[in-house]
Structures are given as structure tokens and as C-alpha cells.
Amino acid sequence: MNDLLAGLQSAFGLIIHLDHDLVEISLRSLQVTLSAVFISAAIGLPFGAWLSVTRFRYRRFAIALLNALMGLPPVVVGLFVYILLSRSGPFGVLDLLFTPTAMIIAQVIIVTPIIASIAHQSMRELWFLYHDLLISIKTTKWQRMQALLWDGRRSLLTATLTGFGRGIGEIGAIMIVGGNIDHLTRVLTTAIALEVGKGDFPLALGLGIILISIAILINLSIHVLSRTEREGTW
């Protein structure tokens, strides 16, 4: 109980004074995860739509695989990306290991299947409703995907948010490929782990509260955005 109170106090102190390290770490967390989510959505949403409107031989298998990839253990993803990016790995020459870019790559691998899978589930239902009409109107495959992406945008926002939630709280992969280097790759989750390791629970708790606040804030603001959109454009 004392730890909790001290943690809250410490968090408030950090926020009010706009502690330099804290701001830097928070911004880096946002930069990494927002970049990863942006890339993942750009890949995952169209892929989910494509999967909804396309019939091919191994479709069921592809969907099962996608759902399985949703549960990819971040630590293993981190290991995989580490091997690829390490000096002796195939992409070693790019010198990306222990940079924010490496962290973004790892998070894209974790978040894309989540966004694609959730997006596919909602667009598949929509496609079931639209199927006959869109075939009757002689739409092209691309037009069908566009219709699903546009008309399903609310649930696609939810899919993207879920991906964001997963990314912002992720530590397994980001620790391995980022290395938690001060002023370079330290983000909220890795900083919390470090503070706990050092036994600085109040600071760890403070950072945790800030992490949760960021997640809630972003969720709320997108919720408000989608509300105004609904009332405004139709």
C-alpha cells in the first residue's frame, strides 16, 4: 500500500515537472509503437479485406495460420529479428540492431497479424451481407475491398487500436532487439523492467501509471474522433 502511494506521488512528481527522461522515454514509446501500428495497418487492413473477398485453394489454411500468428510469442519474434539483424545475419550490413528501427520491425511482425486477423473477422461478416449485391453490380475485386474497408471503418479502427494496445505494452521483442539503451532505445516497458530490477519500485510504478494513461488517452481520443465522424459525415 505504501509502495503504491509512493508510486503515485512519484508519478505525479514526474509528470508535473515534465521530467526530461520521462518525456523522452514516453515519446520514444509512442514513436516506435505508432510507427509500427501505422505500417501494420497499411499491410493488415488491405490484407484482411483481400482475404475476405478472395477464394483460393488454401484459404482456410491461410486464415488458420493468420490466427495462429496472432499469438506469436514476442520473445521469439525478438530472437528472430535479432538473428536477422545481427552482424553475421543476412541484414547485418544495415546496422539496425539496437535502434528504434529494429524495434519497429519487430513490432510490425507482432502487430500485423493481430490487425489483419481482427479486420478479416469483421470484414468477412460484412462481405457475407454485401456479397450478392457487389457481384450483381459487377464490382472489381479492388472495389469490393474498398467497400469493405470504407463501410467497416469503425470496426477496423477497433482492430487497429487493439494492435496499438498490444504494441505499447510489449516488452519481450523490444528488449531483445532494442537493448534498452539509455537515450537511444529505452521505452516505457523496458524502463519499468529496469527500475524493478534496480529495486526502484516507486519509479517503476510511476512509469507504469504513465504507460496506462497513454494507452487510455489514445483509446479515448480515437473513440471521440470516431463519434464526431459518425455524426459529421453521415
Place this chain on the structure above:
Amino acid sequence: MVETILPVELQNAIVRKGTKDIIGPLNLTFGGKGCSIVIGPNGAGKTTLLRLLHGLERTTSGTVRWAARKGDTYSRQSFVFQAPVVLRRSGIENIAYPLYVRGVVKKAARAEAEKWIGDIGLRDVGNNDASVLSGGEKQKLAMARALITKPEVLFLDEPTANLDGAATLEIEGLIRAAVEAGTRVIMATHDFGQARRLATEILFMYHGKVHERATADTFFDDPQSEEARKFLRGDLLV
């Protein structure tokens, strides 16, 4: 005027699902003008026949042949489904959608859709999400969306099956106007009154086959087949 896509001809057409022949073998031709009404009890195969003509079903054997070259045949037809399919967007955007698909610029498409939304009496709710409209309003929207492309052939699958009297009459008004404008209408119904009001000719379907094809007067006053007589007496429900 471009060459017409009609007539359409079915030759020994059969649609089989599993081991059951749902319709056929059918040998039919639709050409000319007017409103053909396919009538018959539930499960007779009316929906399947319409979908087959429109290319939403394939023949298991036999052929469906439109007069025009393949490519653009189906884009000169529209289909209104029994349960109206409404896109999750505004009424106006629903009506404009087929024009967007055909590459009409947004402004022109919307202007045309605005005209149609007024014609079907939904101007006041045209900018609202269409999924909150009533059943009758949704079906009127589907009619406008089908007609905005000025189709040569309009397929209607029991378009008033779930509607009340007033909404039914409004839909029938739209159908009549389309027929007068020269659209070839092929429509399924099991409503006798509606068939009498709209039909140029009647096709009576039962168990996947067309048992009788006649003018509305002949069919209702002097049906030739035993099945049709039973159906009209109400003895033939499935």
C-alpha cells in the same frame, strides 16, 4: 442506341445443388418489352431462375445465352433482392454507389442520386445512415440504386414480400414507371394481386419447372395446367 442485350435464352438449363435438380430442365426465351412475372409456391425455384439469368448462379448443364457479347451484359442489368441489401453508408451514397463503380465522377453521381432520393420520397433522411431505415424505405432505396444505372433488364425477387400495403404500392409505382420507360422487368412474386396488377405475362413455376406461360388474364381466369388450377385454389402450398 447500342445493340440490345435481349433476348436471353435458356436451353435445357439445369441448376443442381447436391443431388437435387433445383430448377430445370428449362427452355425459355425472354425478349421484347414488358413485365414477366414468375409466380409459384415457396421453394418452386423462382429465386434460382432469376439468379441464374443474372449470372449469380451457374447451370449444372445446359446454357444461358444473352444476345450481346459477354463482357458488359450483366452491367446492363440490375437485381433487387428479396431482403434489401443496404450498404453501411448514407442513403444517397447507397444510391450513388453503382455509378461510382462505373467510374462516374463523384459530383455527377451524387447529383443523380439526389434526384432519385427525392423521387422515392427519402430526401429528408438521405444523409442519414441507411441501415436505420425501415424495411420499406430500404427496399425503395434498393429500387433507386437498381434504376440509377438505367438497366435494360431489371430483376426483382419478391421485392414487396416483407412490406405493408402502402410501401408495396409505392414499390409497384416504381416498377410500373420503369416498365413504361422501356425497362424489361422480370420479377418473382407469390402475390396474386400484384401479379395481376403488373404482369404482361405470367410464368407459373412449380418444382423447378415452368408449367404454364400465359397472359395474366388467361392465367388467372382460365389456367391450363392442373398444377396452376390447384395453386390458384390455394391447394398447392409447397
